[in-house]
Amino acid sequence: MKHRKKLALTLGGAMGLIFAVAACAPVTLLNTITPSSSFSKAKDVSYGPLERQKLDLYKADTPKPDAPMLVFVHGGSWQEGSKDIYKFLADGFTKDGYDIAVPNYRLYPQTKYPGMIEDTAKAIAYAAVQNPDRPIVVIGHSAGAYNALMAIMDPRFMAAENLATCERVAGVISLAAPTGAYELKDPPYPTIFPGRFQGEDAPLAHADQPLPAMFLINGADDTTVGRKNAEMLAEKIEASGGNAKLKIYDGMNHTEAVQFLSRHFDGDSSLKSDIASFIDNLPKTGNFCR
Template sequence: MIWFAVLLAALLAAGFFWLQSSVSQNGPAVLDRIDRLTGGNSNIERAARVSYGPHPAQTVAVYRDPAASGPQPVILFVHGGGWHAGSPDDYGFAARNLAKEGFVVVLSGYRLYPDARFPAMLEDTADALQWTSENVTRYGGDADRIYLAGHSAGAYNAVMLALDPQWLEARGLSPDRIAGAIGIAGPYDFLPFDTDSTRNSFGEADNPEATQPIAFARGDAPPLLLMTGTEDTVVEPRNTKALAEAMEDAGGAVTTAYFEGMDHNRIIMALASPFSRDRRVLDAFGRFADETAAARTPEPSVPVQDPRP
C-alpha cells in the first residue's frame, strides 16, 4: 500500500503542475471549467451581462447570490492578460467564489492591444465603474461600497484608477465612489518598458512616468490592499513593496499580504475550487471589506449634557 500512496501523491503533484502550466498557457478558462465541476456554487447566478460601450470588449457581467439579503458590498473585478489578452467571460470562477463570500461581483472587460493603448484601459475601467455605480443596486449591491479589484494587468487598472483621480473626474464621479482597491500580483512600478506587453500598451505614452501607479501615491487615496505571492517571477513582489512604501510615506492607507509559496498563477487559482480551500486570498478580501467599512462608518455621537443645574 505504501507504493500506491507514493504513486498517488506523485500523480497529484504532476496534475497540479500540469494545471499551473495550463493556466499560464490557456488562461483562466481552464480554472473556470474546473470550478464549475468542483465548486458547488450552483446557487450563484449571473444576473446580467451588458455592454457599456460600442467595442465588443466593453462588457460587464453581474454575479450575485439571490438568497442574500440586504445591500451587499460590490467588487468590480478586472481581468489580467498583459493588456493584450483575456476576457471577463473566463473569470466566472472568481465571481462565483467571491459572491459566495457575500459580495455582488461585476466582471469587467476593456479594450486590448492592438485595438487600444494607454490610457484606454483606464478610460474603460472608469466607464465600467460608472455603469456599476448607476446600476448595481438593481442586483442587490451597495453603490456606496464599491471595491475595485483585479489580477496582474487588471490590478494595474484597478489601483491606477484609485490613485489617479482624473479618470473618474472626467465622468463626473468623485474618487470617494471607490471604497477601496485590491491589487492581486499587480505591476505598479515598471519603468523602463522592457517587455513586449509594456512596450505595446505604454510605449507611445507622452509621459511614461504618468503611466505608473507609484507616481500617484497620495495620502487621501482610497484604501489599498496589495496582495502578491512570494514566488511570483512574472510581476515581482517588489512592485507591491514599492507602492506600499510610497503610500505609507504619503500617509495613505495601505495593507499588504505576501503569500508564501504562491506564484503569479497560484494566487489567482486560490479564487477557484478546489484551490480555494487555501483561504488566504478569499479571507484577505473579506477582512479588507470589513476593516474599510468600519473605517468609513462614523462613530455615534454622544449627547453632551448641560452642566448647568
Template sequence: MSLARRGLLAGLPGALLGGCSAAAVLNATVPRKGFTLEREVTYGPLPRQTLDLYRPDRRRADGRSVLFFYGGAWDSGRKEDYLFVGQALAARGVTTIIADYRLYPEVTFPAFLEDGARATAWAAGRVGTDRLFLMGHSAGAYIALMLAADTPHLAAAGVDRLALAGAIGLSGPYDFLPLRSRRLQQIFGGADRRETQPITFATAPLPPILLIHGTADLTVKPANSERLAAAWRRAGSRADLTLYPEIDHVDVVAAFSDFLHRRAPTRADVLAWIDKA
C-alpha cells in the same frame, strides 16, 4: 498574465489536463449555485465594453460589491474565464462584476483605463460608489489601482474615487519602469513614461487599498506591491500589504476557486478585508 497563457495546471493531476486551458479546468469545478449570472451586460457602445454580473442569492446586508478586472498583459483575457472568481465572491454574498475592456493592439494606454472607469461608473450606478471595491489581478490590478490613485480617469467618468469603499490589487505591476519589452513600449507609448505608473499618483487623498503578492512571483516582482504600499502610506492613507511565501503569480488568483483555495488564503483575506474596510 492570463490563466489561459500560464502553466497553472502543472501542479494538477495529469488526468485533468486534457488540452484544456487552466481557466476551463477551474471553471469546470465551480458549483452552479448561490448566485445568478447575467452575461454580456453593456456598459458602453463598443464590442468589448461589456460585463458579467454575478448576483448573490443571499446578498450581504451592507451591499458591498466588487468590480474585478482580469490580467492578460493588456493584450489578452476575457471575462468568461473568471467564473471561478465571480462564483467565489457571489456565493458569499458579494455582488461581483467582471468587466471586459479593450486590449492592445486595438488600443494603447490609456484606453483600457478609460474603459475601466466607464465600467466603474456603471457599477457605481448599480450598487453605489461607497459600497464598491475595485479589484484586479496582474494587468487588471494595474487598472484598479490606477483608477483608485490620484488620476483623473474616474472623475472623467463621473465617479468620485474617494467615495470608493477601497481597491484590492493581486500580483499587480505598479512601478515597473523602464520598459524593456518592445510590446510594452508600444502599449504605453515609450520606455520611461512616469505618467503610466500607479506609484506616480500615490498622492493624497487616497482611498484604502489591500495589496496581495506572492514572493515566488517571477512575472511581476513583489517589490511592485511593497513600493506602492509604502508610497500610499507616505501619503497618509491606509495600505495593507500581504505577502504569500512561495506563491507564484497565477496561484494568487487561482486560489479563489474551491479547487485550489488551499494554495493561498487569497479568498479568505479578501473577504476579511472587505468586512473591515
C-alpha cells in the same frame, strides 16, 4: 481520508493545467469544474458602446447584508484575457454573499495606454450608478490590477466618468500589479506604454492623491511581477498619509494569486479569507479617502 487527499491532488493538478492552457482552451473548461449553485448571472451587460465594453454580473443567491458591490478586472498582459473564464472566482465571492461584476476592456493592438484604463473606469462607474446605495470595491489581477489602481489613483479617469471616487469607492485590492517599480522594455510594452511605466502611466506616480484603502498583494514566488511593485507602492502611499495594507504570500506565484480565490482550489491559502476580512472592515459610508 486517503481518497479525499488523492481527489484534492487530482483536482489541484487539473486546475494547474487549466491555467496553463486557459488562453487557448474553451472557456467551458473552467466553468465545468465550478458549480453554479451560489449565484445568478447576467451575461454581456453593456457598460459602454464598444464591443469589449461588456461585463458579466454575478448576483449572490444569499446576499450578505450591507456588502459592497465588487468589480473584478482580469489580467492578460493587456493583450489577451476575458471575463468569460472567471466563473470560478465569481463563485468564490458569491458563495460568501458578495455580488461581483467582471468586465472586459479593450486590448492591444485595438488600444494602448490609456484606453484600457478608460474602459476600467467606465465599468467601475457603471457598477456604481447601478448600485447607488452600495460602496464599490475594485479587485484586479496583474494587468487588470494595474488598470484598477490607475483608474482610482489617477483622478482624471473617474472624473471623466463623473464619479466622485472618495464618495463611492471604499477600497482597492491589487493582486500582483505592476506599479512602476521596473521600466517596461520588452516589446510590445513600449508601444502600449510609451512612458514605459516611468512617468504618469505608473501607479507610483499617483500615490500622493487622496485614496481609498488599498490592499496590495504579491506572491513571494511571483517571477512575472516581482514583490517590489507592491512593496514600493505601499511604502509610498503610507508615506503620503494614505492607508495601504501590504501582504506577501510565501509559496504563491503569479497565477496562484488569482487561482487561490476559487473556493475549490485555494491551496489552503489564507488569501481569500484575508481579502474578505479587508472588505468587511471597510467603512460603509462617508469619505472613503485619506
